[in-house]
Amino acid sequence: MMKVDYQFDQMADRRIDHARKWDQKIIQSKYPGTPKDCIPMWIADMDFKAAPAIDEAFMKIAQNGAYGYTYAYDEFYEAVMNWHKHRHNNQVEKDWITLSYGTVSTIHYLYQAFCQPNDCVIMNTPVYDPFRYAAVHNGINVVANTLKLVAGRYEIDFDLLEEQLRTRRPKIFLFCSPHNPSGRMWELAEIKKVAQLCQQYGTIFVCDEVHSEIILSGKFISALQLPESYYDNLIVLTSPNKGFNLGGLKTSYSIIPNEQLRRTFCHRLEMNSITSPNLFGVVGIITAYNECEDWLDAMTDYIRENYRYTKEFIENNLPDWQLMEMSASYLPWIDISKTGKTALDIVEPLAKIGGVIIEPGTNYASDGENFVRLNIGTPKPILVEALNRIKAFMVKN
Numbered sequence: 001m002m003k004v005d006y007q008f009d010q011m012a013d014r015r016i017d018h019a020r021k022w023d024q025k026i027i028q029s030k031y032p033g034t035p036k037d038c039i040p041m042w043i044a045d046m047d048f049k050a051a052p053a054i055d056e057a058f059m060k061i062a063q064n065g066a067y068g069y070t071y072a073y074d075e076f077y078e079a080v081m082n083w084h085k086h087r088h089n090n091q092v093e094k095d096w097i098t099l100s101y102g103t104v105s106t107i108h109y110l111y112q113a114f115c116q117p118n119d120c121v122i123m124n125t126p127v128y129d130p131f132r133y134a135a136v137h138n139g140i141n142v143v144a145n146t147l148k149l150v151a152g153r154y155e156i157d158f159d160l161l162e163e164q165l166r167t168r169r170p171k172i173f174l175f176c177s178p179h180n181p182s183g184r185m186w187e188l189a190e191i192k193k194v195a196q197l198c199q200q201y202g203t204i205f206v207c208d209e210v211h212s213e214i215i216l217s218g219k220f221i222s223a224l225q226l227p228e229s230y231y232d233n234l235i236v237l238t239s240p241n242k243g244f245n246l247g248g249l250k251t252s253y254s255i256i257p258n259e260q261l262r263r264t265f266c267h268r269l270e271m272n273s274i275t276s277p278n279l280f281g282v283v284g285i286i287t288a289y290n291e292c293e294d295w296l297d298a299m300t301d302y303i304r305e306n307y308r309y310t311k312e313f314i315e316n317n318l319p320d321w322q323l324m325e326m327s328a329s330y331l332p333w334i335d336i337s338k339t340g341k342t343a344l345d346i347v348e349p350l351a352k353i354g355g356v357i358i359e360p361g362t363n364y365a366s367d368g369e370n371f372v373r374l375n376i377g378t379p380k381p382i383l384v385e386a387l388n389r390i391k392a393f394m395v396k397n
C-alpha cells in the first residue's frame with residue numbers, strides 16, 4: 001500500500017474546535033497576563049489534524065443532515081473486537097463490551113457501582129487526577145500506593161501494596177497502564193502480580209488502557225493478556241481518544257468479561273440514563289479502528305521523533321531537568337528537583353514571562369510536586385520554539 005504523507009508539521013486551526021488547550025479566555029483566567037502568542041503544552045490533546053477517513057465519515061453524516069438518537073450497532077462491536085485481536089492480540093467477546101461517555105465519567109460510574117460512601121479505592125501515585133477526584137466526589141477514600149523512583153523509572157512497591165490491600169480492603173484498584181504520568185509501560189509479570197493480589201484480597205482490578213495506542217518503544221501488554229483465571233475480577237477501560245485524538249467526542253468503552261460485574265456496572269449506567277450514545281462518537285471509534293491504523297503508526301513515528309528531539313534538547317540545554325524514559329504516549333514527565341524549585345515555582349512565571357504553558361506535577365493525584373509535564377503532540381516547529389523559550393526562561397530564572 002502506498003504510504004500517505006499526513007503532514008503532521010501542519011497544525012489544525014484550534015480556534016475552530018474551541019480547544020481548551022489554546023483558548024485565550026481559559027489561558028488568561030488561569031495565568032493572567034500570559035502573552036497572546038504563548039505556546040500551550042498543557043492539556044493532553046494533540047494539535048494535528050485527525051485522520052482524513054474520520055473527517056470523511058463525519059462529513060457523510062453531516063451531508064445527510066440527520067442527527068437522531070442512535071445505539072451501539074453491530075459495526076461498533078465488530079470494529080472493537082477486530083482492533084483488539086489485530087492490534088493487541090486480545091480475544092474480546094461482543095457481550096463484554098459496553099459503550100459509555102468517556103473514560104473519566106466511566107470511572108465515576110464504576111466507583112458508584114462498586115463502592116459505598118467511605119469505602120476505599122487504591123491507585124499508584126502520582127496518577128491522572130480524575131482517578132482521585134472521582135473518588136472524592138463520590139465520598140470514597142483514596143489509598144495512595146506511591147510509585148518508587150528506581151534508576152529513573154517508576155516501580156510498584158508490591159510489599160506496600162499487599163499491606164494496603166490487606167489492611168484497607170479497597171473495593172477497586174484503578175491501575176493506569178501505560179501509566180500517566182510518565183508513559184511507563186507495565187510488564188506482564190507486573191500486571192499479573194497486581195491482578196493476583198487483587199484477586200487474593202477481593203479488590204476489583206480496573207485497568208485504564210487509554211494510553212495504549214501510541215507506543216514509542218517496546219510492546220504494550222494489555223491486562224486482557226492475563227490468563228483467563230483473572231478475568232472474573234477484571235475491568236478494562238479504553239478508547240481511541242488518545243491515540244486518534246478524539247477526546248472531544250466523549251465516547252469510550254469498557255471490557256468486562258465477568259457477567260455479574262458487567263450487570264452491576266450496566267445497571268449503574270442505566271440509573272444514570274447512559275443509554276443512547278453520541279452519534280459521532282460511535283462513528284469515530286468505528287472509523288479510527290477500521291480505517292486509520294496507518295495514520296496512527298505515522299503519527300506515532302512523528303511523536304517518536306519529537307520525543308527524541310525533546311530528550312536530546314533537555315540533556316544538552318537543561319541539565320537540572322531529568323526526563324523520565326517514556327515508552328508510551330506524548331506527555332514527557334520531568335523531575336525538576338535538581339533545580340531547587342517546585343513545579344509551581346516554575347510553571348506560573350514560565351507561562352507569564354516565558355510564554356510556554358506546561359503542566360505542574362501538582363495537577364496529579366499526590367507525589368508530583370517536583371515534576372512538570374510537557375505535551376509534545378504538536379508540530380515540530382512549535383515544539384522547537386517552545387523548548388527554546390523554556391531554555392531562555394530557565395537561564396534567566
Ligand SMILES: Cc1ncc(COP(=O)(O)O)c(C=O)c1O
Nearest residue numbers: 044102103104128180210247252
Ligand atoms: C489515564 C487517563 N485516563 C483517561 C483519560 C481521559 O479519557 P476520556 O477523555 O475518555 O475521558 C486520560 C486523559 O488524559 C488519561 O490520561
